[in-house]
Amino acid sequence: MSTEELLLRVEGLSVAFPTEDGVVRAVDGISYGVTKGKTLGIVGESGSGKTVASLTTLGLTRRQGADIKGRIMFEDRDLVAMSEDDLRKVRGNEVAMVFQDPLSSLHPLYTVGKQLVEAVRAHRDVSKKAARERAIEMLGYVGIPDPARRIDDFPHEFSGGMRQRAMIAMALMNEPRLLIADEPTTALDVTVQAQILALMERLQRELGMAIVIITHDLGVVAEMADDIAVMYAGNIVEYATAQTLFERPEHPYTWGLLRSIPTIEGQTWGSMRERSGNVERRELVPIQGSPPSLISPPSGCRFHPRCPYAEPSHAEIVPLLQPVAEEPQHVSACLLADEYRRRLWERLRTGDTPAEAIAGAGEEAA
Amino acid sequence: MSEATGEPLIEVRDLVKHFPITRGIIFQKKIGAVKAVDGISFDVHRGETLGIVGESGCGKSTTARLLVKLLEATSGEIRFDGRDLTQLRGAELKQMRREMQMIFQDPYSSLNPRKTVGSIIGEPFSIHNMLPGKDERKKRVQDLMEMVGLNPEHYNRYPHEFSGGQRQRIGVARALALDPKLLIADEPVSALDVSIQAQVLNLLRDLQSRLGLTVVFIAHDLSVVRHMCDRVAVMYLGKIVEFGPGGALYEFPRHPYTGALLSAVPVVDPTRHGRERKLLTGDVPSPVNPPSACRFHTRCPKATEICSTDEPQLVPQDSGTTVACHHLLTHEEALELGVRGWG
16 A cells, blocks of 8 residues: 555554553554555454544643553644644544543534534534534435434434434534544444445545544454554554455454354354355354453563464563565464464364364474 | 253243333423333243344343233233232242342442452342352352353452453353343343354353243344344343244344344445445334334334234244234245345
């Protein structure tokens, strides 16, 4: 990917919060890019730093006394170094955000229309009347029925799906070039989730904006994202195109995620490709243990205490994101040898447990 | 999956729960009712896992609470082991409650923060005056902790010292303390992270086969239900619209609502990126004033006039499920929705 196409470049970003118990290193030296008109998915569990990274893009962690290092280049401007006044001109204008819980993101005492009008007038010198017309147009555009009447409703008069549509309408009022959506569908039912995801896809097609979608749901990123970054304990551990990530995942944490989700087809990921044969393993293979504390993260590879393939040296060496052999676009931070890792995945994808995969891959080498 | 015997542990007949809506503070007047559960009938077989799925507001959690009598049914019958629960009172009810336990969604609010884990898990013994000896009780609680994968040495710790997944294990241990026959799990993993979810699901399945439990599993996540359940009931606005073995229901759904639900689930398969989805439009109507006859007709792509005048009854189909619909999905239509289909 050439740098000219990149709308957003995050370079060596670290965000740390001082707390009574110690310094929480929520994001620890991550870099990624968002291509114009494309969708980047950031996947991770709670506490992986995926939300903090995006809030920082909009300067929303500044007030919490966060210690921010690195650069966030939006085209040629650094959002980290920018003054609060300048940043306010970008936020909600060129870069907009949609949050997980639309009920707490909308002000309960103002009508939806008033909040949409304010979103435009904060950035543009337009009359209230023109702004209101724009608001009605946007509400209709995101699929709210009878927008001219519903614009004067309060948020509590909207259903969950409609509130999220209203949030998206608000984010789109100023035609942003980048939309950051943080778990936009987590609080919604599957049928409504499908509607919102389809809406975001349509808006991207028609308006050409780039999207960063942050989620814990691998199904959502598989459907939405062009590129995917997998985060664990404040680091990016794997980065690839969606297709590559699901076909040839390289990091044991990504494997663990894929093997811990049940699929709608009744098999786990590992046995999916075997569905023509008789193999139907229905066991989920969870990742052992739980995500680490970010105040004192594990040494070396942060995933080593939970990784079934970890070797003693992995507690000391910090893995770097490196391109995977023959795949320059695909990077992964793992200390296992490339070839060994591929043998392991070959076995895991056909339904082996980690222990069986280790035994099998070891035999092959011998 | 479990060895279900086909013999019912629970028989539910025409179960109804209406929550009254009242106006006035002193002179309360009933002005309507939320028809949360509106006439459902089903059996739960001994040793099976029955899944209940549906969107929020479809009545699945109300059904769960009715089954353990945390809510009083408006009308209808729930027979547990041959006895009608809705008629039981006092000591008999308390006795019956030992047989049925519940696991809740939120592992943070369902544990008392001021009690140690040992006393939380031991609480059922106090309630039912069992194991009065202190050492005996401690021993039993520690056995339970070990069984659900907690360290028995953490007996004296408080809930805040545990992670979300471990707290859910505490909830499971508490539910199993009295050796119940029936376990009702209401969204037991939806508050947990992906990697932790799988740990708890595996634990539940393992315990079920070891202890021969009957489980009613309620979740909005259709993939999780597919993984866990022998049979599945799909609810919409207080009614069961389709019911049957998991395989048949997921591979060849016959009710348009089941089809729409399955089609809406995001698939972990990037080759299907950007596929055309059949989307349901609109939201679930209000259960205060549900649509007439077939309640799904306002959102159904196949609805015709008969759907708003005649209520469809649950009829068994050759494809394996029992469906309440005038216009069943054909095999071609089901395939178009992206399900696996037959053959």
